[in-house]
Amino acid sequence: MKNNTITSPKGFLAAGVHCGIKQSEKKDLAIIACPTGAKAAAVFTTNKVVAASVTVCKKHIKTVNCESVIVNSGNANACTGKTGEKNAQAMCKKTAELIDAKTSEVLVASTGIIGQQLPMPKITTGIKKAVAKLSNTEKSGTDFAQAIMTTDTRAKQACKTVNISGVKIKIAGTVKGAGMIGPNMATTLSFITTDVAITKPLLQKALKDAIDNSLNKLTVDGFQSTNDTSIILASGLAGNRIISKQCPRYKKFAKALLALATDLVKQMALDAEGATKMFTVVVKNAASKADAAKAARAVADYDLVKCAIHGNDPNWGRIICAVGSCGVKLNPAKLACSIGDVSVFKNGQPVKFNPKKTSKIMSQKEHTITVSLGAGTHSDYCYGCDLSAEYVSINADYHT
Amino acid sequence: MKNNTITSPKGFLAAGVHCGIKQSEKKDLAIIACPTGAKAAAVFTTNKVVAASVTVCKKHIKTVNCESVIVNSGNANACTGKTGEKNAQAMCKKTAELIDAKTSEVLVASTGIIGQQLPMPKITTGIKKAVAKLSNTEKSGTDFAQAIMTTDTRAKQACKTVNISGVKIKIAGTVKGAGMIGPNMATTLSFITTDVAITKPLLQKALKDAIDNSLNKLTVDGFQSTNDTSIILASGLAGNRIISKQCPRYKKFAKALLALATDLVKQMALDAEGATKMFTVVVKNAASKADAAKAARAVADYDLVKCAIHGNDPNWGRIICAVGSCGVKLNPAKLACSIGDVSVFKNGQPVKFNPKKTSKIMSQKEHTITVSLGAGTHSDYCYGCDLSAEYVSINADYHT
Numbered sequence: 001m002k003n004n005t006i007t008s009p010k011g012f013l014a015a016g017v018h019c020g021i022k023q024s025e026k027k028d029l030a031i032i033a034c035p036t037g038a039k040a041a042a043v044f045t046t047n048k049v050v051a052a053s054v055t056v057c058k059k060h061i062k063t064v065n066c067e068s069v070i071v072n073s074g075n076a077n078a079c080t081g082k083t084g085e086k087n088a089q090a091m092c093k094k095t096a097e098l099i100d101a102k103t104s105e106v107l108v109a110s111t112g113i114i115g116q117q118l119p120m121p122k123i124t125t126g127i128k129k130a131v132a133k134l135s136n137t138e139k140s141g142t143d144f145a146q147a148i149m150t151t152d153t154r155a156k157q158a159c160k161t162v163n164i165s166g167v168k169i170k171i172a173g174t175v176k177g178a179g180m181i182g183p184n185m186a187t188t189l190s191f192i193t194t195d196v197a198i199t200k201p202l203l204q205k206a207l208k209d210a211i212d213n214s215l216n217k218l219t220v221d222g223f224q225s226t227n228d229t230s231i232i233l234a235s236g237l238a239g240n241r242i243i244s245k246q247c248p249r250y251k252k253f254a255k256a257l258l259a260l261a262t263d264l265v266k267q268m269a270l271d272a273e274g275a276t277k278m279f280t281v282v283v284k285n286a287a288s289k290a291d292a293a294k295a296a297r298a299v300a301d302y303d304l305v306k307c308a309i310h311g312n313d314p315n316w317g318r319i320i321c322a323v324g325s326c327g328v329k330l331n332p333a334k335l336a337c338s339i340g341d342v343s344v345f346k347n348g349q350p351v352k353f354n355p356k357k358t359s360k361i362m363s364q365k366e367h368t369i370t371v372s373l374g375a376g377t378h379s380d381y382c383y384g385c386d387l388s389a390e391y392v393s394i395n396a397d398y399h400t
Numbered sequence: 401m402k403n404n405t406i407t408s409p410k411g412f413l414a415a416g417v418h419c420g421i422k423q424s425e426k427k428d429l430a431i432i433a434c435p436t437g438a439k440a441a442a443v444f445t446t447n448k449v450v451a452a453s454v455t456v457c458k459k460h461i462k463t464v465n466c467e468s469v470i471v472n473s474g475n476a477n478a479c480t481g482k483t484g485e486k487n488a489q490a491m492c493k494k495t496a497e498l499i500d501a502k503t504s505e506v507l508v509a510s511t512g513i514i515g516q517q518l519p520m521p522k523i524t525t526g527i528k529k530a531v532a533k534l535s536n537t538e539k540s541g542t543d544f545a546q547a548i549m550t551t552d553t554r555a556k557q558a559c560k561t562v563n564i565s566g567v568k569i570k571i572a573g574t575v576k577g578a579g580m581i582g583p584n585m586a587t588t589l590s591f592i593t594t595d596v597a598i599t600k601p602l603l604q605k606a607l608k609d610a611i612d613n614s615l616n617k618l619t620v621d622g623f624q625s626t627n628d629t630s631i632i633l634a635s636g637l638a639g640n641r642i643i644s645k646q647c648p649r650y651k652k653f654a655k656a657l658l659a660l661a662t663d664l665v666k667q668m669a670l671d672a673e674g675a676t677k678m679f680t681v682v683v684k685n686a687a688s689k690a691d692a693a694k695a696a697r698a699v700a701d702y703d704l705v706k707c708a709i710h711g712n713d714p715n716w717g718r719i720i721c722a723v724g725s726c727g728v729k730l731n732p733a734k735l736a737c738s739i740g741d742v743s744v745f746k747n748g749q750p751v752k753f754n755p756k757k758t759s760k761i762m763s764q765k766e767h768t769i770t771v772s773l774g775a776g777t778h779s780d781y782c783y784g785c786d787l788s789a790e791y792v793s794i795n796a797d798y799h800t
Contacts, residue, residue: 079720081749226721316514317514320626392787
């Protein structure tokens, strides 16, 4: 059986356990280890209020030799002050002790409820339990993917293989959603492993570019959490000559990494809180790329559009409304919109279209809305998902 | 019985009828007339795609003598091109003929579905019917308020009386919501009548200031429609010496007008699509007034906050998340948040609070969330309402 998990690239062990942070029996602590040491790169939330785990991880990411990543779900360790920071540090220290590494060689991430201190005794026991279970099996990889989940309904995993100058390189990843997702990273933690040999700066660049064009294009509710973190570890064990410049080999790797991240982001969109489907908004003929991105996001963020998509309702008026409302340059006389391949609005006027066919397009797991602003030559896109009554019930009762 | 409707100030007649734009038996055409002529002022949507009615109304608002306002619901006459503009013009012309005025002395507004041409024969018949019914009774005023509704569940009306230098001035208004409501005017049409004597420029200033501090502070789903229009008509029949500068008499009038608009906006928030309650977000100690406004809006717009409020859940983490995410200056070590009078977060750390008491505060029809950014001395506020499953069902099925 093909191993599609983060233990698939050479050099990685993983584990996921239940230690009692969550009240249910669900897994809530996870660990990746790379005993031979990995190069690490990461991108973080740009929220001005960041979790203690993010503060600590930002320091440790500078390490030249990353040995492990320790993650918990069920508690975000955010808005927890100095105690929170000590606890995040303690998670790294405990893990380092058990795998015989330095504290600074361990990265940390948390996700879950904001504003509560971590239950450290439970976590310490959990780390011991997880380290004892570390292995390179598919089950361990999946245990990890399950242990980072919060309101996600299923684990999200993907693995790509790319041949670089005759050497088979693997890249695997897992991600958790599912609410508080705005562009510039969702409330997501994502962890990617690869066995490629690459320099640390290029690994960072490849990660940033991949995330910019995948996770950062997804909006579920337009906001960014305190904890968003994406980490990539490269063991360098694949056997390729090290990638040290932006050569064709780098580009091949970067392309595969983007494909992996896009695969993960689509899985995440489809499992967003209450979501039943996802969609892509493409904005064309904008005066600038920034305008195109802004308009695409305005459409994908607009609750009325998201509701219409939930109901398979080709209500293009709401799309036009969002675009007109978001402050970008547009030419009302040239404005156009399509849903899938059906033109519904052209030259600023409604087009007669087949509502049944259009509704059917919208009922798919994934469809594309295209808007043309008639104001220039730039394009960009954004991913979104529908808004359902379930989103409300999930989020009206999460805390108490 | 006290008449609280737009026919209460001296000089105004109104009517509201069903003419068949809506498939149901609900009223869908409304008219205000001021046979002695009124000064008129208006503010409009800033959406770059504007309805034909807005385009026409922007021309006619320049009239020195406004005789009437003709309004329809059920069809927004937006994204309807040149035909739409001709139809909006024809609505004014028909009304003008019947009340013996010039076409340019009639203002026009529309609300409803985007992208369909108006059924002009029905509207023409409706205008005749409405003109025949014009009267200054309370019933006529309420008929008007009902006829401008779309997904509103009830008519929203208010009337204020203010004594200016011994003369009793009346200001009355009505407004319709209820979705597509973002600051800078909601998907709202609002119509205010007053018998004050005031110059046209001052009437415009008073209206703009009042709307800026009431309607423009409300966000239901963060977007602005193609049709938003607020019109005030002043008959000048109250008998006061004309207000022609920003004197204390002007200030008294402006204050009463703001009180009226605030009353209407609160009624609207409480009747927003699917809303069960409203809230005010006050942001203090911001680096600028713009930052304060931005942060307040970020909180009020955030679906997760709106869901938490729906569930009476004091989930302050989401409030902090919205504030941190929206790009304003803040001092994480000084950040604070209260729900009602309960401090839940202070100096960047959680405060122990009584969740039951806090939940009870949130269960009221109206409560206030206060956030202190610790970055300056500026304040601003925003109104919002909760997000319910009903919002989704209303908006997933509106069109088809």
